[in-house]
Amino acid sequence: MSAPTRPEPGPERDAGPPAEILGGGSAGPRLRERWTALPARHRRLAAAGAGLAALAVLGAYALATRPGPAPPAAVPYPIHSTEFSFLGIDPPEAGDSGFDARLTATSKTGASLEGVTQGYSGLKLSVHPALPLRLPADQPTRVTVRFKVVRCTGLPLNAGLPSLHVTLRNTRAIQDYSSIPGGTYAAELSRALRTICEPAAEAAPGA
Amino acid sequence: MRHRSLLILTTAVTAGALTLSACGSRDDDGEDGGGGGGTTVVIGLDAPLTGDLSALGIGIENSAELAVKTANENEEVEGVTFELEALDDVAQAQQGQQNATKLVGNEDVMGVVGPLNSDVGQSMQKVFADADLVQVSPANTNPALTQGENWQSGDKDRPFDTYFRTSTTDAIQGPFAAQYLYNEEKLTKVFVIDDKKTYGAGLAGTFAKEFKNLGGKVVGTDHVNPDDKDFSAVATKVKNSGADFVYYGGEYPAGAPLAAQVKETGAKIPTVGGDALFSGEYISLAKKNAEGDIASAVGAPLEQLDTAKQFIKNYEAAGYKDAYEAYGGYSYDSTWAIIQAVKAVVEENDGELPGDTDEARLAITEAMQGVSFEGVTGSVAFDEYGDTTNKQLSLYQVQDGKHVPLTSGEFEG
C-alpha cells in the first residue's frame, strides 16, 4: 500500500494537540489557487458569466413567482349591489281604484329585475316597463309600479314599513328580498289607500 | 404603649397601601404616546364578556381584536400601532358607565367599540360625549340612541355627536318581522312578551304597533323577569290565549327557556324575536323546542358577502375558541371605522396624531362622520344621526338545529 503524499506516521505517535486544519477540508486552498492561476482575461470573463447567470436565475424566479393577474372581483349578490329610490306616488284620481308609485332602480354591476310583488292580499300590482327589466350597470332606471285596490277589507291603511318583494338576477345569483322604500313611501302609500278605501268606509253605516 | 405601636403600624400600612395604589394608577396614564414615530393608539372595547350574553360579547371582542391585528400587520396607519383594551360590562348599565369613565381616563384611548346592550349604551353615551371620545356600537338597536327620545313621532334629534353605530335599529327590525309574519306566514294572532329592558321593550313595542297596523291581533301581553327560569305560568297563559305565535322582546338566556316552555305546554307555536335571539346559544338552550323559531338579525346573511367570507376565513385562521356570533362582522367594521378615522386624522396632520389627547379625540370624532369603506357587512358609512347607511336585515328560522336565512330586506331610506 502506497501512501503517496504523506509520510508514514512514526510508531510512537504522541496524541499531541489536535492538528489544526487551515482552510476547509482537503479541497481547501485549491479553488483559490486555481482562481489566481487563471489569466486575468479569463477571470473577467468568468466573473461576467457568473454574474449573468445569477441575474438569469433571479429573473426567472421573479417571473415565475409574480402575482398572477388579480382574479376578477366576484360580482356581489343583487341585494348588495342594487338600490331602489322612491320618487313618489301619484295620488289616485277620484273614482279610480289604482295609483302609481315611481321608483328608480340602480344596479352597480348590472342586473335584471325579474319580479315585483307585495304582500297585501287586497292589492294587485303590475310593473311598467314590462318585466324582466334589464338594469344596466350604474344607470338609474325608472320603474313605475301600478297598484290596484281589489279589496279594501284587510288592507292596512297605516302600515309603518310596507315593502316590495323584488326578484333580481345577476351573474352571481337570483335573489328575492324585500325592498323597503324609505322616505315617504309608507306615508304616501297609506294616504293613497285611504283615499280609495276610506270614502267607502265613511259611506257605509256604522264604523 | 401597645396602642401607640399599633397606631404607628396601622398608619404605616395604610400610607404604604395608598402610595402603592397611587403608583399603580399613575402608570396607567403615564405613557403619553407623544408625537413622532411609533405611537400607540388604544381602541377600547366594552361588551359583556362574562355572564349570560358572553357568547355574543366574546364574539365582539374577538372580532375587534382581529381587526386590530390586521391593521397592525398591514400597517394600515403608518407610524401607529393599535391596541385593544377590552372591558367587561356584564350587561349592566352601571358597570358600563364605570368602564366608560376608565376608558376616558386612559389618554391613549382614541375610540371605543361597544357596547352590546342598548341600556348600557345609554349610560355610556354622555361620558364619552363629554370627553369627545368617539364610540361606535356594533349592536345597539334602540332608535333613541341616535335619533332622540321623540324619534317615533318623527321628531328626530341626534343627542350625541360622538355616538355611531354599524347596526340597524329596532325601528326597522320590529316592523320588518311584523310584515313578514302577517303577510307571508299569514299568522294573525300574537302574544307579545318582553323583559322590560330598554332593548326588549322597545323592540316588542315597534313590532306590536306595526302588527296592529297591518290588521293583526295582539291577543295578550306579558312581561317576564329575565333572571327567572320558570315561565310555566306565562306559557300556560299563552296556550290558553290561542295565539298563532309568540313575539319575545328580549335576549336569549330567557328567550330560549321561554320558547321551550311555551312549546312544552302543548302549544306548537313558534317564538319570534329580535337579534338578541339570533345565537347558537339559543338553539343549544332550547334544544329541539327551538325548531321553527324565528329571529331577525341586522344585516344580510354574512355568507352572501364576499368581504364577509374573507373575515370568516381570517377569524377561523386566528383560532378563536368561540364563534363570532351575530355581531362579529359589525364589531370588525366598527373597529375598522375607528382605524379609518385615525388614518384620516393622521394623514391630514402630517403623518402623526395631534399630541394633545383631547384635540386628537375631537379630530377623530369629526373624521368618523366622513368614514366610508367596504367592510365585512357591506358598505360602511354613517348618516347625520350616526346611524349606518347600510340598512339590511334578515330573518332566520331554526331548521334542523341551525339558523337558516328565511328572507332579507333592505331599507332604502
Add this chain to the structure above:
Amino acid sequence: MNDLPQQLANGLLLGALYGLIAIGYTMVYGIVQLLNFAHGEIFMIGGFGALTMWLWMPDGTNLAVALPLMILMAVACSVLVAVGAERFAYRPLRGAPRLAPLITAIGLSIALQQAIWAWYPDATKARPFPEFTGSRIELGSVSIQRGDLYLLIAAPVCMIALGFFVSKTRSGRAMQATSQDPDTAKLMGINTDRIIVMAFAIGGAFAAIAAIAHGLRYGNVDFRMGFIAGLKAFTAAVLGGIGNIYGAMIGGIVLGVAEAMATAYVGNIPGMEQFGGGSWKDVWAFVLLILVLLLRPQGLLGERVSDRA
C-alpha cells in the same frame, strides 16, 4: 279560569322544588340558628355534579338509566360541600357573635358561585342539562312534563323518609333533642357535633335532589341558579315556620302556588291589570309572606327553634 288546574299544577311543582331546598335552610337554622346563605350554592353544585356525571356517561345512554348515577353524584357533591362548609367555615365560629357566621355564609355563597364560574368548563353561560323527551303526560285537564314525574315522586318520598328518620330513628330523635336544647342533649350523651354534621348533610342531599329536578324541568344549569332559588327557598322556610321541616315543604308549596296564581290571575282582577303577569309575581309572593308573618309571626306551622337564652 279554565286553566286553574294547570296553573295549580305548575305552582305545585314549582313549590315542591322550593320546599326541597327549604328543608336544608330550616334544618340548619333549627339546630344551630345559622342562616346558611351558601345553601343555594350547595343546590347549584349538586346540579353541576349531576351534569358532570351525565357528561361522563357514554353517548346515547338512556336518561332513565343514568338518572340514579346522576342522583348519587349530585348528592355526593352537595353533601361534600355542605359538610365541608360546616367543618371549615362554620364550626370554628361556634362561639362567635351571631353576625360572624352570617357574614361567612354570605362570603361562602359568593365564593362558591365564582369558583364554579371560574373553574367549571364553560360555566360562564348556562349549560344544557339532559331532559326527558316525549310528549307531555295528560292527567285530566292537567298536563305535566315527563321530567316533572321525577319531582312528583322524589318530593313525597323524601319527606316521608325524613319524617320517619326524625321521629323513629335514634339519630333523628337525637336531632330533635339537639334542636330543642343542645346543652342538655350534650349532657345526655348525644354527640351534638355529629348531629350538626348530619343536619347539613341531609340538607345538602335534598338540595341535590332538587337540583336534578330543576335541571330536568328547565333543561339547563347555570352558576347563578342557586341565588334566586335559594332566596325563594329561604322565604318558603320562613313562611312555613323556620326550623319546622314540614313547614318548609308547606311553605314552599304555598309560595309556588302563590307565584303561579299571581302570574295568571291578578291581571284579571278589574283595576289591577298592570299588576299582573310575570314581572309582578315576585312582588305578590313577598306580599303574601309579609301578610302571613304579620298575622302569624311564627310562620304557618310554627317555629321549632331551640331556646337559646
